[in-house]
Amino acid sequence: MTIPDGFSPHFRKSPLTDPWEPLYSRVLEDRVQMGLMASEAHTNSRGFVHGGLLATLADNVMGLSCHVALKDQSGLVTVNLTTDFLSSGRIGQWILFDAHVAKTGKTLCFANCVITADDQIIARAQGIFSNVGSRDTKRG
Numbered sequence: 001m002t003i004p005d006g007f008s009p010h011f012r013k014s015p016l017t018d019p020w021e022p023l024y025s026r027v028l029e030d031r032v033q034m035g036l037m038a039s040e041a042h043t044n045s046r047g048f049v050h051g052g053l054l055a056t057l058a059d060n061v062m063g064l065s066c067h068v069a070l071k072d073q074s075g076l077v078t079v080n081l082t083t084d085f086l087s088s089g090r091i092g093q094w095i096l097f098d099a100h101v102a103k104t105g106k107t108l109c110f111a112n113c114v115i116t117a118d119d120q121i122i123a124r125a126q127g128i129f130s131n132v133g134s135r136d137t138k139r140g
Helices: 050-069
Strands: 024-027 030-037 076-085 094-103 107-116 120-131
Touching: 024 050, 030 050, 050 076, 050 094, 050 107, 050 120
Parallel strands: none
Antiparallel strands: 024 030, 030 094, 076 120, 094 107, 107 120
């Protein structure tokens, strides 16, 4: 399978996600989507895409989608994350993280994410993010 149209290398690199590269993202008007082609580096000992990876990337894409919805440079931190695992992803499948912002407020943003493997739902997540304002995240 090839990478779907509109996806390019993920724009928000992180030391945590570096071992899972290549990751892809697509910025839409109202949200961000992420995806990856499942490989051995993404799996648990049973050969399924690891639930921790699914939860982590769902958290990432929901936070980025809240940032898009807020249309500013606010800093967001996760307040709550819930993930339901419905099925499993396998090596060779396109894993898509499709986030939607449900509500934004002055201090909180609520989002959800549907995670699919080759268009079949394998997990869903919900997150609440706190708007902590702009912060310099560089360490000196």
